[in-house]
Amino acid sequence: MKQITAAVFSPTGGTLRAAQMLCGLWDAPVRWLKAEDTEQKLALAADDFLVAAFPVYAGQIPAIEGLFENYTGNGTPCVILAAYGNRHYDDAIAQMKARLERRGFVCVGAAACITPHTFAPELGAGRPDEKDKAVLAEFAAGVEKKIREGGGSAEVPGNPEPAPKKAVPVPKTRDGALCRICNLCAQACPAKAIVPGVIKFNPERCISCMRCVHMCPYGAIRFDSTALTERLKANFSTPRPVETFL
Ligand SMILES: Cc1cc2nc3c(=O)[nH]c(=O)nc-3n(C[C@H](O)[C@H](O)[C@H](O)COP(=O)(O)O)c2cc1C
Numbered sequence: 001m002k003q004i005t006a007a008v009f010s011p012t013g014g015t016l017r018a019a020q021m022l023c024g025l026w027d028a029p030v031r032w033l034k035a036e037d038t039e040q041k042l043a044l045a046a047d048d049f050l051v052a053a054f055p056v057y058a059g060q061i062p063a064i065e066g067l068f069e070n071y072t073g074n075g076t077p078c079v080i081l082a083a084y085g086n087r088h089y090d091d092a093i094a095q096m097k098a099r100l101e102r103r104g105f106v107c108v109g110a111a112a113c114i115t116p117h118t119f120a121p122e123l124g125a126g127r128p129d130e131k132d133k134a135v136l137a138e139f140a141a142g143v144e145k146k147i148r149e150g151g152g153s154a155e156v157p158g159n160p161e162p163a164p165k166k167a168v169p170v171p172k173t174r175d176g177a178l179c180r181i182c183n184l185c186a187q188a189c190p191a192k193a194i195v196p197g198v199i200k201f202n203p204e205r206c207i208s209c210m211r212c213v214h215m216c217p218y219g220a221i222r223f224d225s226t227a228l229t230e231r232l233k234a235n236f237s238t239p240r241p242v243e244t245f246l
Contacts, residue, residue, distance in 0.1 A: 001028045001049045001147065005042070007071065008053040009035040009062060011190060011211035014115030015083035018128050019053040022081055022111065025133075025140035036190035038066035043074070044105075049147070050078035052100060055115070055209075058167040059090025061099070063207055064190055068096065073104035077151050079143055080110035085117025086124045087236045093245070094158030101153065108151050109143045110245045111136060118210050119170065119225040120232040124239075132242045139244040146246060154245045170208045170225045174199050178220035185212035185221060 006023050010016035023030045028049075033040065035054065044050055052068055054061060061067060080096050082089045089112045097107040113132060117123040128136070146152065179199055186196035189212055193205035201212075213221045 001026060001144065002047065004028050004030045004049050004051055005033065005044060006030050006051040006053065007033040007035040007068065009064070009067065009190070010053070010055065010083075011209035012118055012214040014124070015053050015055045015081070018083045018113040018115055019051060019081055021128050021133055022053075022079075022113075022136050022140065023051060025137050026144065035068060036064060038064070038070045041070050043072045044076040046075045048073075048076050050076060050100075050105060051081060052078055052096060053081040053083065054092075054096065055118075056082050056084035056089045056092040057207065057209075058165045059088060060092050060162055060165055061095050062209065063164065063166070068099055069103065071100075071103060071105075073100070073106070076105050077108045077147050078105040080107060080156075082110070082112045083115040084112060085120065085232070086114050086127075086240050087117070087232065089158075091158040091160070091162040093156045094160040095162060097153075097156050098160035106151050106153055107156070108146050108246070109139065109154050110156050111139055112243045114240055114242065117232060120229045123232060123236055127239075128242065135242040135244065139246070142244075142246045156245045167208050168228055169203060169206065170210070170223050170228065171203070172201055172206075172213065172221055172223045174201075175220045175222065178218045180218060180220075182217070185216055188212065188215050
């Protein structure tokens with residue numbers, strides 16, 4: 001492959017780390033795109049290669065309008081990388097495959113990779129690790145071989161058209177004593193859910209990705225997910241393996 005176009009949505013950095021690990025396994029330069037820049041239209045050719053990386057939210061693709069719908073392919077091979085917090089990816093891969101294939105891509109492979117859970121980072125702590133990398137290396141080699149041999153759409157599990165499901169809302173608070181109204185959070189919010197100038201959160205738009213909490217330089221935004229965190233830790237602590245589909 002001559003170049004990798006890696007379109008990544010990663011509000012708190014886990015998906016990006018997994019995408020960097022995967023893309024580093026191919027011997028090709030990488031063009032990195034922020035997938036949430038949905039205004040950035042891009043048409044890829046048959047000999048291009050797309051890696052579409054995103055975190056799983058409520059078993060689906062994050063509910064950002066137009067996410068991954070600004071790219072078009074022309075029989076372009078693509079690989080899906082779903083990062084999730086050790087619960088499950090449910091329909092997310094099938095949903096993304098349908099979305100990309102409607103737009104002219106051929107999903108030659110998909111990987112589901114465990115990363116720290118936003119609301120229970122103990123789940124997926126240190127992942128992806130060296131063991132995961134070995135699985136991804138085998139997958140990367142398989143993808144390369146498959147593309148060389150003419151590609152073909154991979155079979156993936158899940159429902160490609162699941163009914164929209166809202167992720168559990170996790171309310172946030174702003175500490176007025178720490179916040180300097182620098183507006184960085186409003187600028188970085190992928191859901192445009194923060195009103196700049198006053199730093200108010202719009203619960204209708206918020207997708208609870210926690211990018212604002214993660215990136216605030218003053219630690220002024222916090223959330224309390226105690227009940228959800230406890231439920232996740234009680235039920236989903238057994239480490240899951242990376243799964244790949246070719
Ligand atoms: C709103 C929300 C919903 C999530 N839903 C799931 C889920 O259904 N299954 C799962 O295993 N992890 C789930 N997670 C965990 C994320 O998929 C995981 O933490 C991912 O690494 C976050 O990506 P990022 O670090 O690139 O932001 C969810 C996280 C958030 C913020």
